[in-house]
Amino acid sequence: MSLARVQNFSVSLDGFGAGEGLSRDKPFGHAGERLHEWMFATRWGREMFGLPPGGTGGVDDAFARQFYAGIGAEIMGAGKFGPPGWQGNPEWTGWWGSNPPFHTPVFVLTHHPRPSIAMGGGTTFHFIDAPPAEALKLAREAASGRDVRIGGGSIVVRDFLAARLVDHAHIAVVPILLGRGVRLWDGLEGLESDYQIEATSSPSGVTHMTFTRKDT
């Protein structure tokens, strides 16, 4: 069965998945990279982001490594694909250079579809204007039986959770207070009645929350 999964999605203790003031220079606004430092400190993160070898091999690493496992496609929001206004720039092909770290089809949700872009390393960006259930159907077809990663940002993760389309979610709660930005948890009242929720805190200070849909 092809699952819809959220992996390595990081929020601050006060629930922000990105800061305020997102721009081309600051993809996460005033949050900078502070939501993701826990990943850069793991063995997997060192490899993944081209950092010097080393890193931790504990619970943070174990969770981080699920990012690729069994994934055949990703769905992301317009706000993850580029800075505000990228839709007006026909040259924009994402933040990630010629070899983006997805290596699968990626469906970008946007009200301004454009032709697909084939990048290096197996990533192809498709641009679709579709509600969550329809986007998931398309991504599942492209994933050829493998799972679909719901890649973010906050609004996309929230919408898919609210629609109960997510089978399994891994949210990393980082012990910082951003104070402002894009909230993940809004509008999810009662989520716990449909998901089994587990919490695993790490010596790094991060707490890994996992949500497994009860009927999965």
Add this chain to the structure above:
Amino acid sequence: MSLARVQNFSVSLDGFGAGEGLSRDKPFGHAGERLHEWMFATRWGREMFGLPPGGTGGVDDAFARQFYAGIGAEIMGAGKFGPPGWQGNPEWTGWWGSNPPFHTPVFVLTHHPRPSIAMGGGTTFHFIDAPPAEALKLAREAASGRDVRIGGGSIVVRDFLAARLVDHAHIAVVPILLGRGVRLWDGLEGLESDYQIEATSSPSGVTHMTFTRKDT
């Protein structure tokens, strides 16, 4: 040294310390007692709330037991002392009956001070209209060298944290999504630069966050 401490203050995963619709029948609004069930399940909680003996003796119990340890006074907000409008009812003496579970002087922050009320079991309610630092000074004097508990609700905990008056805080994050209510974390951007933050998750699903001021 007399510390200012928060103990057993519970919030939902989406950061609400109480729900919406607080009333005499529903002190925590639509949240009901769901934020506090983790405490009722502990050995300490069973004793404390007059429940049948038993309960867990793990990390939830270890944290819960710090509630009284070394405490000589409490500060609470008007919203903890009674339902909206209690200030207009001269007969209101709190939710807790004739023997409230404080057993120390309790300073209630209100813009409508009234004469102090001596209850059973060593609890005396004092009503003061004072900013956080001044309230803490009064409570410290009353605590005779022991610590002062910052008892909540959310707005009071937040105000004392924002003013960096809290030396040690224990916040229990409960894996439910309330969706609406009174937020704890608002306006605390950058708190992590002044506090060492630790996370300890429990098999119950609760994550205990502790904040220790770096200069304490």
